[in-house]
Amino acid sequence: MNVKLIGYTSNPEKLPAMAATLTHSKIKPENLNKLSEKEQSAVLEQVIKLRHTSVIEHASFTFAISDVSRSLTHQLVRHRIASFSQQSQRYVNLNEPNYVVPPSISKNKKTKKAYDDTMETIWNHYNTLLEMKIPAEDARYVLPNATQTNIMVTMNARSLLNFFELRCCLHAQWEIRMLANKMLREAKKVAPRIFQHAGPSCQTKRICLEKKKDCPLYPK
Amino acid sequence: MNVKLIGYTSNPEKLPAMAATLTHSKIKPENLNKLSEKEQSAVLEQVIKLRHTSVIEHASFTFAISDVSRSLTHQLVRHRIASFSQQSQRYVNLNEPNYVVPPSISKNKKTKKAYDDTMETIWNHYNTLLEMKIPAEDARYVLPNATQTNIMVTMNARSLLNFFELRCCLHAQWEIRMLANKMLREAKKVAPRIFQHAGPSCQTKRICLEKKKDCPLYPK
Amino acid sequence: MNVKLIGYTSNPEKLPAMAATLTHSKIKPENLNKLSEKEQSAVLEQVIKLRHTSVIEHASFTFAISDVSRSLTHQLVRHRIASFSQQSQRYVNLNEPNYVVPPSISKNKKTKKAYDDTMETIWNHYNTLLEMKIPAEDARYVLPNATQTNIMVTMNARSLLNFFELRCCLHAQWEIRMLANKMLREAKKVAPRIFQHAGPSCQTKRICLEKKKDCPLYPK
Amino acid sequence: MNVKLIGYTSNPEKLPAMAATLTHSKIKPENLNKLSEKEQSAVLEQVIKLRHTSVIEHASFTFAISDVSRSLTHQLVRHRIASFSQQSQRYVNLNEPNYVVPPSISKNKKTKKAYDDTMETIWNHYNTLLEMKIPAEDARYVLPNATQTNIMVTMNARSLLNFFELRCCLHAQWEIRMLANKMLREAKKVAPRIFQHAGPSCQTKRICLEKKKDCPLYPK
Numbered sequence: 001m002n003v004k005l006i007g008y009t010s011n012p013e014k015l016p017a018m019a020a021t022l023t024h025s026k027i028k029p030e031n032l033n034k035l036s037e038k039e040q041s042a043v044l045e046q047v048i049k050l051r052h053t054s055v056i057e058h059a060s061f062t063f064a065i066s067d068v069s070r071s072l073t074h075q076l077v078r079h080r081i082a083s084f085s086q087q088s089q090r091y092v093n094l095n096e097p098n099y100v101v102p103p104s105i106s107k108n109k110k111t112k113k114a115y116d117d118t119m120e121t122i123w124n125h126y127n128t129l130l131e132m133k134i135p136a137e138d139a140r141y142v143l144p145n146a147t148q149t150n151i152m153v154t155m156n157a158r159s160l161l162n163f164f165e166l167r168c169c170l171h172a173q174w175e176i177r178m179l180a181n182k183m184l185r186e187a188k189k190v191a192p193r194i195f196q197h198a199g200p201s202c203q204t205k206r207i208c209l210e211k212k213k214d215c216p217l218y219p220k
Numbered sequence: 221m222n223v224k225l226i227g228y229t230s231n232p233e234k235l236p237a238m239a240a241t242l243t244h245s246k247i248k249p250e251n252l253n254k255l256s257e258k259e260q261s262a263v264l265e266q267v268i269k270l271r272h273t274s275v276i277e278h279a280s281f282t283f284a285i286s287d288v289s290r291s292l293t294h295q296l297v298r299h300r301i302a303s304f305s306q307q308s309q310r311y312v313n314l315n316e317p318n319y320v321v322p323p324s325i326s327k328n329k330k331t332k333k334a335y336d337d338t339m340e341t342i343w344n345h346y347n348t349l350l351e352m353k354i355p356a357e358d359a360r361y362v363l364p365n366a367t368q369t370n371i372m373v374t375m376n377a378r379s380l381l382n383f384f385e386l387r388c389c390l391h392a393q394w395e396i397r398m399l400a401n402k403m404l405r406e407a408k409k410v411a412p413r414i415f416q417h418a419g420p421s422c423q424t425k426r427i428c429l430e431k432k433k434d435c436p437l438y439p440k
Numbered sequence: 441m442n443v444k445l446i447g448y449t450s451n452p453e454k455l456p457a458m459a460a461t462l463t464h465s466k467i468k469p470e471n472l473n474k475l476s477e478k479e480q481s482a483v484l485e486q487v488i489k490l491r492h493t494s495v496i497e498h499a500s501f502t503f504a505i506s507d508v509s510r511s512l513t514h515q516l517v518r519h520r521i522a523s524f525s526q527q528s529q530r531y532v533n534l535n536e537p538n539y540v541v542p543p544s545i546s547k548n549k550k551t552k553k554a555y556d557d558t559m560e561t562i563w564n565h566y567n568t569l570l571e572m573k574i575p576a577e578d579a580r581y582v583l584p585n586a587t588q589t590n591i592m593v594t595m596n597a598r599s600l601l602n603f604f605e606l607r608c609c610l611h612a613q614w615e616i617r618m619l620a621n622k623m624l625r626e627a628k629k630v631a632p633r634i635f636q637h638a639g640p641s642c643q644t645k646r647i648c649l650e651k652k653k654d655c656p657l658y659p660k
Numbered sequence: 661m662n663v664k665l666i667g668y669t670s671n672p673e674k675l676p677a678m679a680a681t682l683t684h685s686k687i688k689p690e691n692l693n694k695l696s697e698k699e700q701s702a703v704l705e706q707v708i709k710l711r712h713t714s715v716i717e718h719a720s721f722t723f724a725i726s727d728v729s730r731s732l733t734h735q736l737v738r739h740r741i742a743s744f745s746q747q748s749q750r751y752v753n754l755n756e757p758n759y760v761v762p763p764s765i766s767k768n769k770k771t772k773k774a775y776d777d778t779m780e781t782i783w784n785h786y787n788t789l790l791e792m793k794i795p796a797e798d799a800r801y802v803l804p805n806a807t808q809t810n811i812m813v814t815m816n817a818r819s820l821l822n823f824f825e826l827r828c829c830l831h832a833q834w835e836i837r838m839l840a841n842k843m844l845r846e847a848k849k850v851a852p853r854i855f856q857h858a859g860p861s862c863q864t865k866r867i868c869l870e871k872k873k874d875c876p877l878y879p880k
Contacts, residue, residue: 007675015667019745019812029724057743058814060720064689080300083717085679102358118345125338138322141366152679154718227455235447239525239592249504277523278594280500284469303497305459372459374498520740542798558785565778578762586801
């Protein structure tokens with residue numbers, strides 16, 4: 001899995017600070033530019049603390065994601081306040097086996113071998129169907145959830161906070177949790193004040209949305 | 221594939237007619253109730269003709285959909301102005317082979333046989349992984365796109381019109397086109413005036429969004 | 441202010457219960473219909489308790505609202521997961537003074553008199569501009585925030601819960617709080633299990649989003 | 661009215677070109693970076709021509725807007741695929757008359773004088789209510805639609821194209837049309853290929869959504 005932040009709003013922390021100031025002052029937005037670094041920080045801290053997160057919607061972040069499974073992307077695209085562009089299985093011929101291996105399988109030689117054999121078999125069947133002149137868009141019906149795919153996703157900072165809350169949780173499915181953690185690491189680099197406390201709800205709000213009392217992170 | 225309309229806004233055509241009248245009159249909304257059938261029809265016809273479709277958002281439609289592939293649902297959930305509830309592959313054990321067969325495959329005995337054999341092989345591998353104590357949420361990585369799933373979807377009438385425009389198109393992937401056509405048939409039964417002219421853009425707007433001049437439905 | 445529930449999804453509580461069951465079972469959605477009242481209640485209670493509220497999006501509610509101010513509607517339409525149809529000030533001639541009076545003004549004869557006089561003056565000016573052949577859409581620039589308007593709004597149950605959380609709060613502006621409380625009362629009549637615990641976050645989550653320690657409802 | 665583009669996605673045209681390429685190729689998104697200027701242009705042109713505009717959602721644009729009326733912002737915030745931060749009339753004291761004058765009024769001395777007098781009268785009443793200890797959030801009920809306000813808005817490129825289609829139309833209300841035209845001019849400077857053909861539907865699609873045959877721009 002590769003995750004790279006390939007674009008984002010210029011001034012991702014200044015714009016939200018300007019927006020928050022605008023709502024409570026007479027200063028014209030074109031002059032809000034003059035907010036000092038220190039003033040910006042103070043405003044942002046307040047915004048995050050009070051969860052007045054509508055202002056952080058002004059900053060968006062675009063990630064290039066590769067070598068993830070279709071299982072992952074099927075979950076990912078359920079987030080509706082986001083924009084996606086995904087590699088098409090209708091138009092792209094996928095005749096080489098490229099697939100994701102879950103850690104629970106790779107950690108054991110025997111299960112890893114069984115899994116790899118399964119994948120080889122599946123791709124043989126896929127290629128046989130192509131040889132039988134079945135169109136790629138139908139032959140792909142045999143391809144597994146594990147099939148690797150590429151996707152670009154853009155979310156604004158508020159939608160990202162929600163994404164991290166749900167998907168950095170230990171109870172989330174392992175692959176999307178790994179993705180969420182990598183995205184969070186990338187986002188923090190360019191907007192550290194917005195994302196410094198981002199994470200699962202047990203960290204951000206000290207409540208467990210899943211009510212999993214046996215989780216090691218369950219808030220005390 | 222089974223598609224059933226299992227719920228919808230009471231008065232799916234009266235509410236939009238009331239809404240359209242409200243925007244241009246002094247009548248209080250609680251009195252708009254008194255619009256005659258004939259007045260409602262006239263207003264609705266105007267709304268559809270002028271594509272002032274924001275008023276039809278007041279009517280929503282809920283469909284129960286079963287025995288469709290995960291390929292289909294991965295496309296379906298890309299529609300963001302909609303609500304979805306889908307059978308989870310993490311929590312539901314799917315040890316019996318249940319899968320969709322594309323028509324291009326089923327129409328020929330030889331390809332159908334090859335496909336069925338593939339499916340049997342895949343499910344054998346899936347069950348072997350389960351026996352090896354791999355959790356269901358990881359074993360499912362071998363399951364194919366063809367795996368059957370169930371989903372409930374709710375869309376408002378405006379979002380449905382857009383869905384039909386894109387997915388009833390001959391260029392759409394066959395399975396989601398079949399779904400779209402079945403949903404349109406169901407929706408027409410309870411809101412005939414809203415959906416009577418619904419369909420692909422070649423029918424509704426006389427333009428081909430795909431610019432496919434070789435399509436039999438290409439507008440003349 | 442008049443608020444009336446004029447339409448909603450048939451079976452507003454059954455559909456979410458069916459949706460919640462579908463996600464964790466092999467039962468086909470068309471058979472979920474057979475859930476008993478008791479089973480439905482149990483499922484819904486769990487859903488609300490765990491805040492797995494995506495399933496309640498399948499139920500939508502449409503309200504006719506009249507005699508509210510443009511101040512209120514300007515706030516109301518900021519809710520984006522909703523559909524609105526509002527009386528147009530461009531096309532509807534509003535030559536009679538119809539306006540909302542804030543309680544802080546009406547409770548005192550002197551301020552009430554000053555306010556009424558202001559309104560009469562404003563409408564005289566508005567009518568003078570119309571007589572001078574200024575188009576209604578420009579003359580209305582003098583009309584006050586208090587001007588009465590009518591609006592229809594549709595929200596799904598999840599969006600409504602969020603609306604009630606923000607707008608039933610004692611810190612919310614009085615007019616939209618009054619609206620929210622009336623909408624909640626109406627919604628409870630037809631979906632009592634979904635809305636029984638709805639209200640401001642101090643009631644639903646025992647946290648004060650506004651951090652107002654001096655509020656009489658501040659959670660202890 | 662002042663309109664200034666104060667932030668936007670870095671590489672607003674490169675990201676959509678990368679996204680469009682990703683969907684139809686095996687190139688990993690982290691390598692799409694290497695697209696030449698010429699390749700990018702060719703891809704973007706195709707995207708705009710075929711209206712495959714989902715990929716341009718990856719680019720967002722943030723505008724600071726000042727000295728517009730509350731009439732305008734009430735219309736503006738109806739666009740739901742957007743993020744807004746607006747100056748609050750609850751918390752900001754607006755005791756100086758600051759208001760917008762429609763051209764149909766300013767072009768004539770007599771109507772201009774009548775309008776200015778009205779505004780002075782209104783603000784006198786507003787200040788009187790404040791002196792009577794009415795809270796600002798209630799006194800503002802007398803303030804006119806013309807009252808100036810400041811707002812920041814962020815939209816992605818696809819949502820902007822839709823905004824321009826509706827609001828650059830000659831049939832749109834004059835103030836929001838002026839805003840739309842200024843926003844379009846700003847957006848074009850940084851994303852000329854995306855916005856070069858943006859504008860009302862008579863220009864972009866050669867159809868008149870309003871069916872106004874008497875409009876000078878009605879497509880022939």
